[in-house]
Amino acid sequence: MKFIGLLSLSLFVTSCVSIEAETVDAEKDLGYCAQQVQKSLLYLHHDTIDYTMMPRNIQNNDSVWLCHKATADEWCAGFWPGVLWYDFEATHDEIIREEAERYTHSLKFLSEKPAFDHDLGFLIFCSYGNAYRLTGNPKFKEVILATADTLATLFNPNVGTILSWPRNVEMFGGHNTIMDNMINLEMLFWASKNGGSRNLYDIAVRHADTTMKHHFRPDHTSYHVAVYDPETGNFIKGMTHQGYSDASMWARGQAWAIYGYTMVYRETREPRFLDFACKVTDVYLKRLPDDYVPYWDFDDPAIPDAPRDASAACVVASALLELQGYCKPDKAKTYQNAATKMLASLANDNYRSGDKRTSFLDHSTGHKPAGSEVDASIIYADYYYIEAIMRYKKLSEGSDILANLDNAIPHVR
Numbered sequence: 001m002k003f004i005g006l007l008s009l010s011l012f013v014t015s016c017v018s019i020e021a022e023t024v025d026a027e028k029d030l031g032y033c034a035q036q037v038q039k040s041l042l043y044l045h046h047d048t049i050d051y052t053m054m055p056r057n058i059q060n061n062d063s064v065w066l067c068h069k070a071t072a073d074e075w076c077a078g079f080w081p082g083v084l085w086y087d088f089e090a091t092h093d094e095i096i097r098e099e100a101e102r103y104t105h106s107l108k109f110l111s112e113k114p115a116f117d118h119d120l121g122f123l124i125f126c127s128y129g130n131a132y133r134l135t136g137n138p139k140f141k142e143v144i145l146a147t148a149d150t151l152a153t154l155f156n157p158n159v160g161t162i163l164s165w166p167r168n169v170e171m172f173g174g175h176n177t178i179m180d181n182m183i184n185l186e187m188l189f190w191a192s193k194n195g196g197s198r199n200l201y202d203i204a205v206r207h208a209d210t211t212m213k214h215h216f217r218p219d220h221t222s223y224h225v226a227v228y229d230p231e232t233g234n235f236i237k238g239m240t241h242q243g244y245s246d247a248s249m250w251a252r253g254q255a256w257a258i259y260g261y262t263m264v265y266r267e268t269r270e271p272r273f274l275d276f277a278c279k280v281t282d283v284y285l286k287r288l289p290d291d292y293v294p295y296w297d298f299d300d301p302a303i304p305d306a307p308r309d310a311s312a313a314c315v316v317a318s319a320l321l322e323l324q325g326y327c328k329p330d331k332a333k334t335y336q337n338a339a340t341k342m343l344a345s346l347a348n349d350n351y352r353s354g355d356k357r358t359s360f361l362d363h364s365t366g367h368k369p370a371g372s373e374v375d376a377s378i379i380y381a382d383y384y385y386i387e388a389i390m391r392y393k394k395l396s397e398g399s400d401i402l403a404n405l406d407n408a409i410p411h412v413r
Helices: 027-044 079-091 094-105 107-112 118-136 138-152 181-193 198-214 250-267 271-286 310-326 329-348 379-396
Strands: 053-058 066-069 177-178 227-228 235-239
Touching: 027 053, 027 079, 027 181, 027 379, 053 079, 053 177, 066 118, 079 094, 079 379, 094 118, 094 379, 107 118, 107 138, 107 198, 118 138, 118 250, 138 181, 138 329, 177 198, 181 198, 181 250, 198 235, 198 250, 198 271, 250 271, 271 329, 310 329, 310 379, 329 379
Parallel strands: none
Antiparallel strands: 053 066, 177 227, 227 235
């Protein structure tokens, strides 16, 4: 199959976003992403084309994506279509758009069946959400709205949160909610503003409030899992599933909190959420290593020999480029500088896959306690990396980094 090369992007304008000698050349970085996308597509289509097979990871000495079938329990299936949509936004390559649509359509079944997994926001809003944002096709909107209603069925009003792992409700002895679920709220907020029920907004706000109350320690580091009594709603315990220990700060979990509460503030304009987003951000930034790419868990005693998690850096960099826009100048500058440092580090050869692999980045960690996807390329790292680079480029050009998301004028903290 022939793929059109990268089209010329807008001239990169030097940004006020800088940190010491670190710089980010967004146009060059997006060009790199486009090249890797082309390599991935050539591999994926080298034989029979199956648009239900989604890139998931590249491990060990492998050079090409291990693909997983898009099923109800494959929570990462929406990230590859999302990568393609961001690549189309950057390149305006119509063949990339066609590929994005084909992969996206493979997830339509999730809007037509009961909830089997809690990560419907990751699955549908990263794929169909970007598809609708860039095309305005009402067919994409219909799928988002239907899936938002499905996600809402996992909300327990006694507890005030969405259930995680509905297919295994007694996994930790109660109503389990993981920090990752903060990201799934974005689809509920969006749906409530675009033809869905007001109840979707109320569910999202209550989930965020309940999580803020019980999912964090006094120093604002987060548990991975909060367990509640499903009948009384009482908080039972906070614990980990993918982190080092119940008392540790798992890097990606804290990243989800930073991104999630930034988004909740955007959607609600409630100052308590902005204040909290800054608090969970500050404790994360304070403990980063010099290159601003975290170890997989901040409390792993093996540091500095513990694996890194580039995916957490990508999530946080993208979040900070939004969060800085809601803050007063001094705080905004701190967050801008941190995001720039993260993206500059991720762009160097220590983290880039380059010619070795078809992915954007190496050195992410999925589930270290299970020995799964440790020091690997993982598709969600690539998704949040290209999202962050797109946001950086728009910010440097003075554009709205969240175009088409119905933003109000931000408050400042």
